[in-house]
Amino acid sequence: MTPLAATDKLFFERSDAALDRAAAEASLAPALAGSDDGELYLEYRESEQISLDDGRIRSAGFDTTLGFGLRAVAGEATGYAHAGELSEPALRRAASSVAAVAAGHSGVAAEPPRATNARLYSDANPLGATEFPARTALLAEIDAYARGKDARVVQVMASIAGEWQAVQIMRADGMRVADMRPLVRLNISLVVEQNGRRETGSYGTGGRFAYDHVTAPTVWRGAVDEALRQALVNLESVPAPAGEMEVVLGSGWPGILLHEAIGHGLEGDFNRKKTSAFAGLLGSRIAVPGVTVVDDGTLPDRRGSLTVDDEGTPTSRTVLIEDGVLVGFMQDRLNARLMGMRATGNGRRQSYAHSPMPRMTNTVMLAGPHSPDEMIRSVRRGLYAVNFGGGQVDITSGKFVFSASEAYLIEDGKVTAPVKGATLIGNGPDALTKVTMVGNDMALDPGIGTCGKNGQGVPVGVGQPTLKLSGLTVGGTAT
Secondary structure (H helix, E strand, O other): HHHHHHHHHHHOOOOOOOOOOOHHOOOHHHHOOOOEEEEEEEEEEEOOOOOOOOEEEEEEEEEEEEEEEEEEOOOOEEEEEOOOEEHHHHHHHHHHHHHHOOOOOOOOOOOOOOOOOOOOOOOOOOOHHHHHHHHHHHHHHHHHHHHHHOEEEEEEEEEEEEEEEEEEEEEEEEEEEEEEEEEEEEEEEEEEEOOEEEEEEEEEEOOOOOOOHOOOOHHHHHHHHHHHHHHHHHHHHEOOOOEEEEEEEOOOOOOOHHHHHHHHHHHHHHHHOOOOOOOOOOOOOOOOOOOOEEEEEOOOOOEEEEEEEOEEEEEEEEEEEEOOEOOOOOOOOHHHHHHOOOOOOOOEEEOOOOEEEEEEEEEEEEEOOOHHHHHHHHOOOEEEEEEEEEEEOOOOOOOEEEEEEEEEEOOEEEEEEEEEEOOOEEEHHHOOOOEEEEEEEEEEEOOOEEEEEOEEEEEEEEEEOOEEEEEEEEEEOOO
C-alpha cells in the first residue's frame, strides 16, 4: 500500500472519521485564495516511553494524537490554525481564520514541491512489532547486566521510547504528499561509586527503524558497556585546566558543537532577517580551506532524516560550506521564496500544532586527510574532548559554551589524565577559522539528537571527523 493510500485510511476512512477527503480538498481553495503558499497538514502519531530506575519501572506512557494544521502565507505574513480533531466544522473554522492573512493580497500560488519516489525508512509501525511487557522486561535485563558487569555500579537508569508518525500534506493545487515515520531510542545512564566518590556515564542510540535495532543483545549490551566505560573513566578524572589552548574534538557526537554554534546560523530565516552572524556572507570565505559542511536529510534510517519535510518538499544533501566558503543555507519554502532561492527540504515542525520553519536534519562536517593520532602527536599541551553534554549558543553572535562529559589532557603529544569540569568557550564564526587539521575518520552520532528552536523540538543528527582547533578557550576547575 502506498503512503497516500495508507494515510487516507488513517485520516478519511476510519470508522469514526468526521472528515472526508473531498471536503478537505474543497476547503483549501477558499482558505488559500490570494495566498502565495500554504497547505493542510494532517498528522497521526502514536508514542510510548518506558523508564526504569534502580530496578523499578518509574514511568510508562502511551499516547495517540490526531489533528491538523492549516497555513496560508501572504508575503512575509503567515496565518496558521490547528485543531486536535479532524472534522468539517473544525476545518471550516480554521479556513476562515487563516484566510484573513491574504485579505487584499493578490498573490500567485508558488509552484508545488517536486515529487519523490525515495523511501528512506520503513513505513512499519515499530510500536506494534513487540508486546509492551517485552520492553519492560528488557529494561530489567539491562539493569541486571549492568550491575553484574562491575560491583561499583550503584544506580542504573534506562529508558526506551518509540513513536510512529503518519502525515499527509494537501495543497490547493491538488498535490498530496504522505510519509510514515518510525523513530526509536534507547538511553542508559549509570552511577558508579569508589571510595566515596560517585561519577556517571551515559550512552544512547536510535534511529528511524524498528525496536529490534536497539533491543538486540549486542546493541544494548554495547550501550551498557560504553556507559560503564565513561563512568569508570570519570572516576579517575582530575580537575580540568583553564585557559587558551589547542583542542582536539572527537568524531561523531561532538558534532553537536557544529550543529549549535554554526548550523543554526546557516538556517534561512536567520539570514533573511539578518540576525545570523553569517548574514550577508554568502560566497565569502568563513572557514579555513578543507572545511566542508553539509546538511543531509537523505541518509537512510538516520534520526534526522526525512523522505519529505513537513511542507512536502523532498529532503536533500545541501552543501553549506565548501572548502571554507559559504555556499548555501537551509531553506523552507517561505524563506526560500523571499530570498530568491530554492527550498532545500528543511521545512520542519514539531507537530500539527506548529507552523514549519527552516531546521537542520543531519548536519555533518566531511572528512579530511589527517589521522587522529597525527593530531594528538602535534599538540604539546591541550585538551582532547571526546563527548559533550549540554551547551548554550547565541545565534546572533555565534557565542557558545559547551561542557565536555568526557575529556582528557594532551601532554607532549600523548593523551594522559581524564579531566572533569571542562567547558569550551568561543563563537562559531571564529572557531571555523581556528580549525588546523581535519581528520579522516568522519562518524555520525549514535542517533540521540533533539534540536530546540522557537519552542519546537525535532529529532536531528550530527557528525564530524576528529578536528584540531588552535587557541580555543577552555574553562576549567583546576586551581
